[in-house]
Amino acid sequence: MSTRPRLLITRKVFPEVLARLAPHFEIDSNQEDEDWPRATLLGRAADRDALFVTAIDRVDRELLEACPRVRIVATGSVGYNHVDLAACAERGVAVTNTPDVLTEATADLAWTLLMATARRVCESEHWLRAGKWGRWSFDQWLGADVYGTTLGIVGMGRIGSAVARRARGFAMKILYHNRSRAANEAELGARRVELDELLREADHVILVLPYSAATHHVIGARELAAMKPGATLVNVARGGIVDDAALVEALRAGRLGGAGLDVYENEPALNPGLLTVPNVVLTPHIGSATRSSRLGMAMLAADNLVAFATGGALLTPVSAG
Ligand code: DGY
Numbered sequence: 001m002s003t004r005p006r007l008l009i010t011r012k013v014f015p016e017v018l019a020r021l022a023p024h025f026e027i028d029s030n031q032e033d034e035d036w037p038r039a040t041l042l043g044r045a046a047d048r049d050a051l052f053v054t055a056i057d058r059v060d061r062e063l064l065e066a067c068p069r070v071r072i073v074a075t076g077s078v079g080y081n082h083v084d085l086a087a088c089a090e091r092g093v094a095v096t097n098t099p100d101v102l103t104e105a106t107a108d109l110a111w112t113l114l115m116a117t118a119r120r121v122c123e124s125e126h127w128l129r130a131g132k133w134g135r136w137s138f139d140q141w142l143g144a145d146v147y148g149t150t151l152g153i154v155g156m157g158r159i160g161s162a163v164a165r166r167a168r169g170f171a172m173k174i175l176y177h178n179r180s181r182a183a184n185e186a187e188l189g190a191r192r193v194e195l196d197e198l199l200r201e202a203d204h205v206i207l208v209l210p211y212s213a214a215t216h217h218v219i220g221a222r223e224l225a226a227m228k229p230g231a232t233l234v235n236v237a238r239g240g241i242v243d244d245a246a247l248v249e250a251l252r253a254g255r256l257g258g259a260g261l262d263v264y265e266n267e268p269a270l271n272p273g274l275l276t277v278p279n280v281v282l283t284p285h286i287g288s289a290t291r292s293s294r295l296g297m298a299m300l301a302a303d304n305l306v307a308f309a310t311g312g313a314l315l316t317p318v319s320a321g
Pocket of ligand 1: 055076077078079080102237287288
C-alpha cells in the first residue's frame with residue numbers, strides 16, 4: 001500500500017503539473033469537463049490528506065468536516081475568498097494561493113475591457129457582422145477617449161499597480177483608492193483618494209480589489225450614481241464587489257458609458273439584465289487565461305503541495321490574520 005499522501009484535484013490540470021505531483025502523491029483527480037456535484041466532491045475528499053482546488057470550489061466547514069485528514073488546501077488562484085480561512089486555521093489546515101504569476105495577464109485583460117468598452121468595440125462589431133454597415137459618418141459609434149483622461153483604480157495591490165503602469169503609457173491621471181497608501185504610488189504617479197472622490201473624478205474606473213464581506217457591493221446604486229456621467233466601469237476582481245442588478249439599472253438609465261466585466265455575482269450564472277444592455281463587454285472570468293499564467297498558477301499550487309509532501313516551507317501561504 002502507498003505511503004504517499006493522498007491528494008484530490010478538483011479539475012483537470014496540465015500534464016506537466018500532474019507529472020510534478022505524481023512522485024509525491026497518490027492522486028485522485030477530476031478528469032471530466034464538468035464540475036463534480038457537491039456530494040461527489042465531499043465523498044471523494046473523505047480520505048484525502050491534501051486538496052488542490054480552484055476559485056470556484058467552496059472550501060467551507062462542511063467540506064473540511066467531510067475530510068478530517070486534510071492538512072493542506074492549495075488553491076490554483078490568487079483570490080481565496082472561497083476558502084474559509086478561520087475554519088482551516090482551527091483545524092490546522094494550511095492554505096496556499098498563487099500570487100504574482102497572473103498579475104500581468106490580468107492587468108492586460110483589465111486594459112482590454114477598458115479599451116473595448118470605451119471604444120464600443122463589441123457593439124460595433126456585432127452591428128458590422130449583422131450586415132448593418134452601409135455608410136461612414138462623422139457621428140458613427142462615438143466612444144470615450146482613453147488617452148489623457150483620468151483613471152480610477154480601486155485596490156492598489158499587484159494587479160492594480162500593473163494596471164497603473166499601463167496607464168502611464170496612456171498619459172492618464174491616476175487616482176486610486178486603497179485601505180493603505182501604496183508604497184509605489186510615487187513611482188506610479190498615482191494619488192490616493194477616498195472612493196467618492198475617485199468615482200466623481202475618474203473617466204474610467206477599474207476594480208481590482210479582493211472580495212470579502214467588507215467589499216461586498218462596494219459598488220452599488222449609490223456609488224454608480226456618484227460616478228461621472230458617461231464613465232466606464234471595469235471589474236476584473238470578483239463577482240459580488242459590484243451589485244450587478246444596480247449596474248444593469250445604471251446602464252439602462254444611460255448613466256454610465258459602459259461596463260467591461262470579467263466576473264459576476266453567482267457566476268457562471270449571469271444577471272439576465274446584463275445580456276440585454278448593449279453597452280457592456282462580457283468575458284467569462286478569463287483574467288488569467290493565458291497559457292503561461294494558467295500553467296504558472298497550477299504549477300505554483302503544485303509546488304506548494306510538493307513542499308508540503310516533502311516537509312519544506314510553503315512558497316505562498318495564506319494566513320487567517
Ligand atoms: C484568481 O486567481 O483569483 C482568478 O480570479 C482566477 O480564478
